[in-house]
Structure formats: C-alpha cells, structure tokens
Amino acid sequence: MVVHIPILIIISPLLAAFLVLLTRKYKIILSIASLIASIVFISIQSSRILYGDKITYHLGGWQGPLGINLVVDELSLFFSLIVLGLGLLIVVYSIPERHYGRTYYFLLLISLSSMIGVIYTADIFNMYVFYELLSLAMYLLIAYPKTGVTLRASFNYLIMGGVGLSFFLLGVGFLYAMTGTLDIFHIAEKMSVAFNSNTRMVLMSFVLIATGMGIKIAMFPLHGWLPDAHSMAPSPISALLSGVTVKIGIYVLIRVTYSIFSAETFFTISSHAILMVLGAGTLLFGASMALVQTDLKRLLAYSTINQLGIVLIGLGIGTELGLIGALFHVLNHAIMKSTLFFCAGIMIAEAGTREIKGLSGFNRQQPAITFAFVIASLGMIGIPPINGFASKLLICLAAIEAGYTVLVVIILVASAISAAYYFRVIQVLFSSPLEHSPIPTHGEGQVVHRGNFFRAWPIYILTAGCLLLGLIPALGISLVKPAVGLLLSHVVP
Amino acid sequence: MRSSKIIRTIAQKLFPFIVLFGFYLISHGHLSPGGGFQGGVVLGTAIILLALSHSIEQTEKKFKSRWLNMLEKLGILTLIFLGFLGIFLGYSFLGNFLPLGNPGQIASGGLMLLLNIAIGIKVAAGVSVIFYALVRYRGEI
Numbered sequence: 001m002v003v004h005i006p007i008l009i010i011i012s013p014l015l016a017a018f019l020v021l022l023t024r025k026y027k028i029i030l031s032i033a034s035l036i037a038s039i040v041f042i043s044i045q046s047s048r049i050l051y052g053d054k055i056t057y058h059l060g061g062w063q064g065p066l067g068i069n070l071v072v073d074e075l076s077l078f079f080s081l082i083v084l085g086l087g088l089l090i091v092v093y094s095i096p097e098r099h100y101g102r103t104y105y106f107l108l109l110i111s112l113s114s115m116i117g118v119i120y121t122a123d124i125f126n127m128y129v130f131y132e133l134l135s136l137a138m139y140l141l142i143a144y145p146k147t148g149v150t151l152r153a154s155f156n157y158l159i160m161g162g163v164g165l166s167f168f169l170l171g172v173g174f175l176y177a178m179t180g181t182l183d184i185f186h187i188a189e190k191m192s193v194a195f196n197s198n199t200r201m202v203l204m205s206f207v208l209i210a211t212g213m214g215i216k217i218a219m220f221p222l223h224g225w226l227p228d229a230h231s232m233a234p235s236p237i238s239a240l241l242s243g244v245t246v247k248i249g250i251y252v253l254i255r256v257t258y259s260i261f262s263a264e265t266f267f268t269i270s271s272h273a274i275l276m277v278l279g280a281g282t283l284l285f286g287a288s289m290a291l292v293q294t295d296l297k298r299l300l301a302y303s304t305i306n307q308l309g310i311v312l313i314g315l316g317i318g319t320e321l322g323l324i325g326a327l328f329h330v331l332n333h334a335i336m337k338s339t340l341f342f343c344a345g346i347m348i349a350e351a352g353t354r355e356i357k358g359l360s361g362f363n364r365q366q367p368a369i370t371f372a373f374v375i376a377s378l379g380m381i382g383i384p385p386i387n388g389f390a391s392k393l394l395i396c397l398a399a400i401e402a403g404y405t406v407l408v409v410i411i412l413v414a415s416a417i418s419a420a421y422y423f424r425v426i427q428v429l430f431s432s433p434l435e436h437s438p439i440p441t442h443g444e445g446q447v448v449h450r451g452n453f454f455r456a457w458p459i460y461i462l463t464a465g466c467l468l469l470g471l472i473p474a475l476g477i478s479l480v481k482p483a484v485g486l487l488l489s490h491v492v493p
Numbered sequence: 494m495r496s497s498k499i500i501r502t503i504a505q506k507l508f509p510f511i512v513l514f515g516f517y518l519i520s521h522g523h524l525s526p527g528g529g530f531q532g533g534v535v536l537g538t539a540i541i542l543l544a545l546s547h548s549i550e551q552t553e554k555k556f557k558s559r560w561l562n563m564l565e566k567l568g569i570l571t572l573i574f575l576g577f578l579g580i581f582l583g584y585s586f587l588g589n590f591l592p593l594g595n596p597g598q599i600a601s602g603g604l605m606l607l608l609n610i611a612i613g614i615k616v617a618a619g620v621s622v623i624f625y626a627l628v629r630y631r632g633e634i
Contacts (some may be wrong), residue, residue, distance in 0.1 A: 001580070003585075004580050004585065004586060007585075007586040011577075011586070013577070014573070015573050017572075018569050018570055018573070021566055021569075023564075024568055057585070057586075058585060059586060059587060060579070060584065060585060060586065060587040060588050060589070061584055061585045061588040062588070180615065199545055
C-alpha cells in the first residue's frame with residue numbers, strides 16, 4: 001500500500017465527496033475522516049521526502065511521457081501540507097452551521113481533492129483539468145448562500161477565472177506544439193532545443209502561463225475579482241480562498257516556470273524585474289485600498305492582495321534567501337489570514353453587521369477571539385515575535401543582499417499602512433460599546449458562538465501556529481529550505 | 494403545451510434505436526470513435542427527446558429523477574472502485590487486471606470497457622438530471 005500513497009491522498013477526499021452525497025447523517029464524519037486519512041498518508045511519507053527522496057507514481061501503470069505521473073517532492077509536500085491542514089480546520093469550522101447541506105461538503109471536498117491533484121500531478125494538461133475542477137467548485141461555493149451579491153461576486157470570478165485558465169491552456173498548447181509531450185519533466189528536457197529553434201514561441205507560452213496565473217493570484221492590474229469574491233463568500237470559504245486557493249496559483253507559477261523554463265528565458269524578457277515591479281504595485285495598491293474600507297471582510301480581502309505583493313517581490317528577487325522568504329510567507333499568510341477570516345466570521349455573526357464601526361466592544365463579549373484576532377493582525381503588520389515578521393525580514397534581507405534597497409522602503413511603507421488599517425479595527429474592538437449596540441440574539445437555527453468548541457478551537461490552533469512559527473522560525477524554514485534547494489537546482493545558469 | 498401526434502409517435506418509435514446507438518457507442522468506445530461520455534450523452538438525449546415530445550410529468554414517472562440521481566453517483570463510485578480494485582489486486586491505481594484479449598473484439602482492452610460503461614451510466618443520468626432541473630427551474634418546456 002505504501003507505494004500507492006500519492007494517489008490515495010488525492011482519492012480519499014474525492015471518494016468521500018461522492019459518498020457524502022449519498023448520506024444525510026454522516027456527511028461531517030465522512031469529510032473529516034477522509035481528510036485525516038490523507039494527512040496520515042502524507043505524514044507517513046514526509047520524512048522520506050524531506051531527506052531528498054522523490055516519490056513518483058505511474059497512474060494505471062503507464063510510464064514516462066505516455067502516461068500521467070504523480071510526483072511528490074519537497075515543493076509539492078510543502079504546499080499539500082498547507083492544503084490538508086487548513087482544509088481539515090475549515091471543515092471543522094463549518095460544522096456548527098446547520099444550513100450547510102450535503103452539497104456544501106461535497107464541493108468543499110472536491111475542491112480540496114483537486115487542489116492536491118494540481119500540486120502532485122506532473123502532467124501539465126492534467127494540472128489544467130484539476131485547476132478547472134477546483135475553480136468550478138470554488139465558484140459554486142462562493143455562490144452557496146444564493147443571495148444577489150454572492151451570485152454577482154461568483155459570476156465575476158467565473159469570467160475572470162475562465163479568462164485566466166484559458167491563457168494557461170493556450171500556453172500549454174504552445175508548449176505541446178513545440179515539444180510533443182505534456183509531462184513537465186520531459187518538456188524541461190526538450191526545452192533547450194526548442195528555445196534555440198523558436199525562441200518567440202517559448203517566450204509567448206511563458207508569458208501566457210504567467211499572465212493566466214497572474215489573474216488567479218490577483219496580481220495588481222488583474223486583481224478585480226478578488227475583493228468581491230473573497231469578502232462575499234461564507235466565512236469558512238473566505239478562509240479557504242484567501243488562505244489556500246490563491247496559494248495554488250503561486251504553486252503553479254513556481255512549478256511551471258522553474259521546472260520548464262530555463263534561466264535564459266527569464267533573462268530575455270527580464271521576468272524577475274517585471275515580477276518585482278508588479279509585486280511592489282500589488283503591495284502598495286492592496287495596502288492603500290484596504291485603508292479606506294469600512295467593511296471588515298473587504299478590508300481583509302484587500303489585505304490579501306497586499307500580502308501577495310510581498311510574496312511576488314520575494315519570488316521576483318529570485319535569490320535563495322528571497323525564495324525562502326517568499327515560500328515562508330506563503331505558509332505564514334495562509335495561517336494568519338485564515339485565523340482572521342475565522343474571527344471575522346464570528347464577529348460578523350455576533351454583531352449582526354459587516355461594518356467595522358458596529359464591532360465596538362467586542363473584546364468584552366469574547367476576549368479569547370479578540371486576542372486571536374490581535375495576534376494574527378500583528379503578524380500581518382510584521383511585528384515580532386509573530387510569524388509574519390520572520391518572513392518579511394527574510395525578504396527584506398534578500399532585497400538588501402541583491403541590491404534592491406528601494407524594495408525594502410516599499411515593504412516598510414506598506415507595513416506602516418497595514419498597521420494603520422489593522423490598528424483601526426483593533427481600536428474599535430477595544431472601544432466601549434455603542435449605546436444602541438444590539439445584544440446578540442440567537443434566532444432559530446443560528447449558531448451560538450460563545451464557547452462553541454468547533455468555532456473556537458480551529459482559531460486557537462491557528463493562533464498557536466502563528467506564535468510558534470514566530471518564536472521558532474527555524475521550524476518553518478526547515479520545511480521550506482529543501483523546496484527552495486530543489487527549485488534552484490533546476491535554474492543554475 | 495401538447496405536441497402533435499406525429500411527433501409523439503415518431504419519438505416513441507425512435508427511442509429504442511437511440512438507446513441502442515448509445516449502448517453501441519459506449520460498448521465500442523475502445524475500438525472505434527465514441528466512448529463513455531459520447532454514448533452517455535446519446536442515452537441522455539433519448540430521455541430528453543421523450544420529455545420534449547410527451548409531457549415532462551409522464552417522462553418523470555418512467556425515469557424518476559431520484560433514481561437517475563442515484564445512478565449518477567453509482568457511476569462515479571464504480572469508477573473509483575474499479576480503480577481501487579487495481580490496487581488491491583497488486584497493480585497500480587486504475588491499472589489493468591483483466592486479460593487483454595484479441596484486438597478488435599468487444600472483450601478486449603481489459604478494464605477499458607468497464608470504465609466506459611461506468612462513465613456512460615454517469616453521463617446519461619447526469620445529462621437527464623440537468624435537463625429536469627432546467628425544466629423545473631423554468632416551469633415549462
């Protein structure tokens with residue numbers, strides 16, 4: 001059975017997704033059991049992978065460029081751990097909400113399963129198929145409450161996401177036309193020949209794939225769909241979108257560009273410089289837009305754009321330190337942003353409003369949740385000893401090392417702006433309650449948040465993760481470092 | 494809206510042939526153009542044709558949407574089960590554990606035929622369930 005672990009990790013949520021549709025009672029147990037099974041499978045293999053072993057699995061016994069291979073190496077291990085860990089917590093957080101029916105859990109499991117599919121597959125067309133499946137599940141999950149605003153946000157995302165994935169597919173088509181294979185590692189082998197014979201097509205496919213993924217990770221001029229989609233979705237889904245789904249775009253960008261395209265390609269169109277400029281734009285734009293928001297979840301959504309800018313800058317610097325910082329920030333942002341969205345879900349339900357003004361006096365009602373929110377937002381700003389500080393520091397050090405001092409200034413300015421908007425929220429949380437502040441009344445079927453085990457514990461666990469990774473950053477870096485080593489071994493010029 | 498007698502009669506007479514063609518496409522998927530998805534869509538259109546020519550209520554009595562829903566899930570579960578069978582019998586996921594047979598015969602290609610049948614069932618049920626849902630949302634044909 002040990003040989004079959006890569007496919008079992010993908011299949012176990014997929015199987016549970018279809019079984020969930022057949023039962024009414026056991027939907028939660030089934031989803032949690034399947035995710036725990038996947039986590040157990042991955043942790044059996046993780047030590048072996050971290051020691052530099054690469055696991056390859058041939059689907060249906062078909063090898064090489066003909067069949068579809070699943071490859072689990074350090075990079076895919078890192079991203080799949082984020083997906084599975086947060087996915088489990090998101091399912092747990094959704095339990096108290098009674099009106100989430102079978103369809104909700106079905107779509108959630110399908111999206112998690114296809115995320116792991118995107119991460120593990122070594123076949124670039126299969127990657128596209130899994131990504132499309134993931135996106136379809138996400139569109140439906142955003143529209144799950146079936147109100148007007150969610151439907152509009154979902155439709156907006158559908159159009160933008162469709163365009164992005166079409167770009168990606170076109171890029172894949174160009175690669176296939178040049179090399180005649182779809183396996184990433186076989187394309188990489190034939191790439192140097194293709195680059196010399198028709199340089200323009202290689203550059204075109206690179207640009208197409210990068211642009212498509214740029215839409216999916218809300219790079220600055222292409223971010224239009226993100227604030228609506230991330231803020232209108234139900235809170236667990238907001239956490240999933242901001243914490244995990246966006247990271248899949250970053251994974252595909254890293255995996256495809258670093259595995260397939262050579263350093264010459266990057267150099268010819270100076271992609272690193274472009275990525276740095278776009279990252280800086282994303283960073284400043286996200287920060288300044290978040291400053292003027294009055295809606296709590298919209299503020300968090302713009303803050304996601306802000307933090308993604310930092311990741312893009314780290315990727316753009318492209319040195320070992322920069323990549324370590326970027327990947328570490330991916331992990332930190334996933335943890336912090338899902339904490340914030342979980343807290344925001346509780347706050348909005350208790351206060352009965354999405355406006356930040358309406359949250360005054362929340363710390364008297366639920367001190368523990370407020371504490372978690374404060375910790376995570378301090379991490380977002382980058383104040384030690386929370387985890388956000390460690391990764392921002394690494395990226396700043398990398399920028400200084402590579403001679404881009406101006407990037408450090410930009411990151412610091414954006415951090416100051418994010419301090420402004422997060423402290424505004426924190427100040428409201430600690431202010432005395434408004435006179436007409438509504439006492440939370442719990443109607444029929446509404447979730448009681450105070451002391452709710454399933455609502456509180458995911459937040460506590462994530463907050464503990466924030467503090468742990470902040471106090472001992474070496475834990476996270478030891479997970480990231482092998483992945484970066486793998487990436488750089490491909491592109492040494 | 495009631496359609497004319499000619500349409501109803503022709504649709505009724507055509508129905509078995511469309512179903513037969515669907516089964517042909519599914520079962521010869523590994524030998525000739527066609528396959529599980531295409532054959533499944535043809536089977537689905539047979540049900541849609543009945544619903545369009547006769548009334549939707551009459552068709553839903555014959556092909557209950559509850560059963561079609563169940564069939565759709567059974568199709569995909571069969572597919573995953575066949576995949577797991579490959580693991581249990583010592584091959585890899587979706588690996589072929591049946592004898593390959595002579596090329597050109599129906600009973601050849603190993604697992605391919607069974608997979609096509611599973612997909613055909615799923616797609617046929619899925620297409621007709623989607624049609625029912627659209628009609629119910631709109632309120633009429």
